[in-house]
Each structure stands twice: as structure tokens, then as C-alpha cells.
Amino acid sequence: MRSHAMKLFYNGVIHTMNPATPTTDALLVGDDGRIAALGDRRGLERPGVTLVDLAGRTLIPGFNDAHVHVAWLGMLLTQLVDCRIHVAPNIPTIVARLAERAQAQESGTWVQGIGYNEALLPEGRHLTRHDLDQASAQHPIVVTRTCGHVSAVNSLALQLAGITRETPDPPGGVILRDERGEPTGILQETAMTLVSRLIPPPTDAETADAIRAAHRHQLSLGITSATDPAPTPAQVAVYRRLEAAGELVVRMNLLPNIRDGATINPLPAKSVGDTLRIDSVKFFADGGMTSATAAISTPYRETGTKGVLIWESEELADQMWAAHSQGYRIGTHANGDVALEQVIRIYELLHERDPRPDLRHRIEHLALPTREHLQRCARLGVMAATQTVFLPAMGATFRRYMPEHYFARAYGVRAMLDAGLTVALSTDAPVVPDDNPLIGLKAAVDRLDHAGNPLGPGQAVTPYEALYAYTQAGAILSGDEANRGSLAPGKWADLVVLSSDPLATPPEQLLDLAVDATYVGGTLVYERG
Numbered sequence: 001m002r003s004h005a006m007k008l009f010y011n012g013v014i015h016t017m018n019p020a021t022p023t024t025d026a027l028l029v030g031d032d033g034r035i036a037a038l039g040d041r042r043g044l045e046r047p048g049v050t051l052v053d054l055a056g057r058t059l060i061p062g063f064n065d066a067h068v069h070v071a072w073l074g075m076l077l078t079q080l081v082d083c084r085i086h087v088a089p090n091i092p093t094i095v096a097r098l099a100e101r102a103q104a105q106e107s108g109t110w111v112q113g114i115g116y117n118e119a120l121l122p123e124g125r126h127l128t129r130h131d132l133d134q135a136s137a138q139h140p141i142v143v144t145r146t147c148g149h150v151s152a153v154n155s156l157a158l159q160l161a162g163i164t165r166e167t168p169d170p171p172g173g174v175i176l177r178d179e180r181g182e183p184t185g186i187l188q189e190t191a192m193t194l195v196s197r198l199i200p201p202p203t204d205a206e207t208a209d210a211i212r213a214a215h216r217h218q219l220s221l222g223i224t225s226a227t228d229p230a231p232t233p234a235q236v237a238v239y240r241r242l243e244a245a246g247e248l249v250v251r252m253n254l255l256p257n258i259r260d261g262a263t264i265n266p267l268p269a270k271s272v273g274d275t276l277r278i279d280s281v282k283f284f285a286d287g288g289m290t291s292a293t294a295a296i297s298t299p300y301r302e303t304g305t306k307g308v309l310i311w312e313s314e315e316l317a318d319q320m321w322a323a324h325s326q327g328y329r330i331g332t333h334a335n336g337d338v339a340l341e342q343v344i345r346i347y348e349l350l351h352e353r354d355p356r357p358d359l360r361h362r363i364e365h366l367a368l369p370t371r372e373h374l375q376r377c378a379r380l381g382v383m384a385a386t387q388t389v390f391l392p393a394m395g396a397t398f399r400r401y402m403p404e405h406y407f408a409r410a411y412g413v414r415a416m417l418d419a420g421l422t423v424a425l426s427t428d429a430p431v432v433p434d435d436n437p438l439i440g441l442k443a444a445v446d447r448l449d450h451a452g453n454p455l456g457p458g459q460a461v462t463p464y465e466a467l468y469a470y471t472q473a474g475a476i477l478s479g480d481e482a483n484r485g486s487l488a489p490g491k492w493a494d495l496v497v498l499s500s501d502p503l504a505t506p507p508e509q510l511l512d513l514a515v516d517a518t519y520v521g522g523t524l525v526y527e528r529g
Helices: 070-078 091-103 129-135 155-161 190-196 204-220 233-244 313-324 337-353 371-380 390-401 404-409 413-418 437-446 463-469 472-478 507-512
Strands: 007-010 026-029 035-039 050-053 058-061 063-065 111-116 141-145 150-153 173-177 183-189 223-229 251-255 276-278 280-284 329-334 362-365 383-386 423-425 495-498 515-520 523-527
Touching: 063 472, 070 204, 070 223, 091 111, 091 129, 091 141, 129 141, 129 150, 129 155, 129 183, 141 155, 141 190, 150 155, 150 190, 155 183, 155 190, 173 190, 183 190, 204 223, 204 233, 204 515, 204 523, 223 329, 223 472, 223 515, 233 251, 233 276, 251 280, 280 313, 313 329, 313 337, 329 337, 337 362, 337 371, 371 413, 383 413, 383 472, 390 437, 413 423, 413 463, 423 437, 423 463, 423 472, 437 463, 437 507, 463 472
Parallel strands: 007 050, 063 223, 111 141, 223 251, 251 276, 280 329, 329 362, 362 383, 383 423
Antiparallel strands: 007 026, 026 035, 058 495, 141 150, 150 183, 173 183, 495 515, 515 523
8 A cells, every 4th residue: 555645743742662762753654655764853854745743642553453353343334233232232122123134134034143242131141042033933043142152043043954952062062952951042152053054155245345344443443453363265265355456454464264163174375465464374272251151170150161162182283283384373262271271282282393483373362371371371482362351341241150260360461461471452343342442451451340340450551561462562463563563664654643642541531532543554544523
């Protein structure tokens, strides 16, 4: 992407996130879209340069959301029925929204919703097939929980999938049943694919529209780079076409999903360009913390279960070796301490068999590591993409399901940093209702849950550490720190103008800050009206 003219940003606070030169008086962007120089304004001015007066505002590197399901988020913005709490505050409202969509579609076509969270609903329970049958008995309906690890389906969807009381749980999944042994319509982990595989996939045009919509949304939040974890092969193909057409504005790093239900996807072809990077793969080791399906050693409160391991260790090790030995970086979804032990041990075996110091693998979420887990990760150079935004977004669910002794270390960025890990912050959107990076920054600093109560306060980090984790660390995790993440000569001029300084703003006022402008490659791509 080329900018139209050289630009000189001045008269504001400029945080470079580069420890060598943490602040600067002015920043010059070249006509190639990269940062040309930092320094005193008078020394950088020259004929033909467009002056950008910050007027006391703050300039930072563009935010990097290191774990966000961009295509999925875009589908929510363009296709799916939004069932999140801020628009559907109870089960009757969810049913009404689904019924309205069903009435607008031909009989027999799928109605898909996303975003419910039983912990926030006044009914305090999951949706069931009986609820969804009220929306329509002529349309198969599937509603994915906010975490993406549980779905609720109606009776017609169960019938089409052939799910009965005799249907066994698939490996890595659970079909929930009532006291008579009948399916309730709630499917966990790989059991979700028994239904999802029947749904016609979106067309390439619909996927492309979804990605464009998600990018417009992200640019308004100051997000200029993102990692999409677990895109399908079809979504990867659409990303490649958008890149070829020059239509990717947010710089994307993909972690294509290796396993989709019982299907093992081949390793993707590697490619590294200015707006699209594909040289990593994604595995799921367990479920989600908020759905009580993450694999933990102490039973969940209320459910009495210990979560789900998605893979047998031997098979997971074989598939990870296939990727590691071919030079692919691995990002593994692992939340619970049991899943983390499985994943870290396999990472150790990979490096014992084929040491590659430059091949730094990732763990997505890293929700409940022990101190020993963190020490072992540090020795391997393992990096973390975690989500402090979950504390305010999912605090009610954590306090309902999570054993209390886990609270002190949940999403413990302080412990991760102290152990020597590179830690990037992210949102996992659309899992959360609001992917504003400022929410994650605030939560990393104040550790407050949904009700304003501290959750693991000893894991708080400084504002600078939080901002670094949302900028430079995300670039490191994607392997592209030479081109983005901080403000330094030669890097892309991916910039955000904030209304005030996040490093000098009290945490309780951080959400009052606004993104005034977003630049990608020196080109203005968003401006607040």
C-alpha cells in the first residue's frame, strides 16, 4: 500500500514502543508508506511534506489483535443472528430474533446465531432444542455460544444430523443429554461438527464481504494488524484472493486450522507478503474456560466435570511433528492446566527431536498455567497470546464455573512476563461483545471483572507493558517484528492517533479515550467523524 505524500506528525505525544527511543518529537513518513525518520520537527521538515498536527493528542503504533477470528467476526456483522447479551438480554428475545430471521428465509434453510452466554442470561442456563423449536420447526437452527466451544440446536437439526439417544459422543466432544438420556440440543467441542458439517458453507463472495466488514470495524478501533486463528481452507483461499487484489487493509497473519472435527487438513502453502502472512498452523488442545470445557485438574463448580481434551497425545504429537519438521510455527489453543501439560510436553519433545531456536511456537490463551509450566515455556521460547479482556467480558462465567483457587493465576500476564515470556494481548472476538483494545489494556492494568471486583489482582501489569503487549509483542508473535509493532525507521507507518495518552490516563478513564485516526502504510484509512 502506497501513501500519496510524505507526512510529518508533530505537536503531540509520540510513544514509539521502541525501548531504544521510547518517545520522539516528530515522525516522518516516506512516500513508500514506511517510517523515514524520527527526531526534531525542524530537522525533519522539507518541501512537499504534508504536516499532520497532532494538537496535543497521542500517536502510537497501530494496535495488533494477536488472536481474533476476523472472518467469523465479519460473518456476525454481515450474516449471523446476533444473540449477544447487549442485544438479546434473555432467552425469549433470542428466540424472537431467530424466529424473525426464520420468517425471512425459505423453509428448510439453516438459521444460524451466535453469542449467547448462559452465565449472563437471567434464566442462568443454556439454550435447548425446546427453546429453539419455538423459533421454528421448519428451519434447522444452530446457535453457537459466545466461546465458540458449545452450540445449541433445535430438534430438526438433531434429526438431520441423525443424533439420537443412541448416538455415542464423538472423540473430543460431548452430546449433552437429559435425565431420560435424550439429547438436549447442546453440543460441546467436536460434537458441534455433527451438525455444522451439514450447513452449506458461505460462498467466497460472502466470506470476502465478511472480512471487509470486519476490517472496517477494526480500523475504527485502531487495529492495523491481526492474527486470525483457525481459518478454514476455504477462508484461507479467500484471504489469498483479497491479498492478490490489494484489498487487505488490515495486515493479516493466519493460523490455518489443522483439524476440523474428524477431518485433518493439509499443511497450508507458506507465503509471506506485506498484508498476508501464512507460515503457522493452529491446533486445539481443549475447550473453553467460560464453557467449562477447558481441561483442568480440579472439577468445575456446578458441573462437576473436568473439561475435554480434543486430541489423544500420540496423535497430537504426530500432527505437530509434521508441522514442526517442515518449519511451520505452531499456535495451540490450550486453557486448562491439564491441556497445558499435554501441549508443553509435546513442544519439548519436538525441540528435543529437532532443535530449532528460531521456530518459536505459541500458546493461545494460556489461561491457567502453573509456575512450572511458565518456566518450561520460557526455556523453549514459547510465546503467549492471551486475553485480559475476558476478565470484564466473562467474569461472571469465571466466577460461576472456575474453581476459586484458579482465580489468582487466571490469564496471569504478570507471571508470564516475570517468567520471561513474550506476551501479546488480544480479544478472541467475536467471543467478546466488544473488541476495543482499550478494554483489554484497562483489564491488564486494573484486573477488574464484570462487576468491578478484582480477579487475580496480583497479575496486574504496568500501562507500558500492556500497550507493548498490544503492539510490538503481537508483531513478534506473528514473526513480523522487523516491519511493524513499533515506530522505527524502515517499519510500516501503521499508526493510531488517540485523543489522549493511554500511558498517562488513570485506568478508570481509559475507556474515555477515542481513536481519532488510523493510518496503514501512511495512508489515512479511518477518521472519527
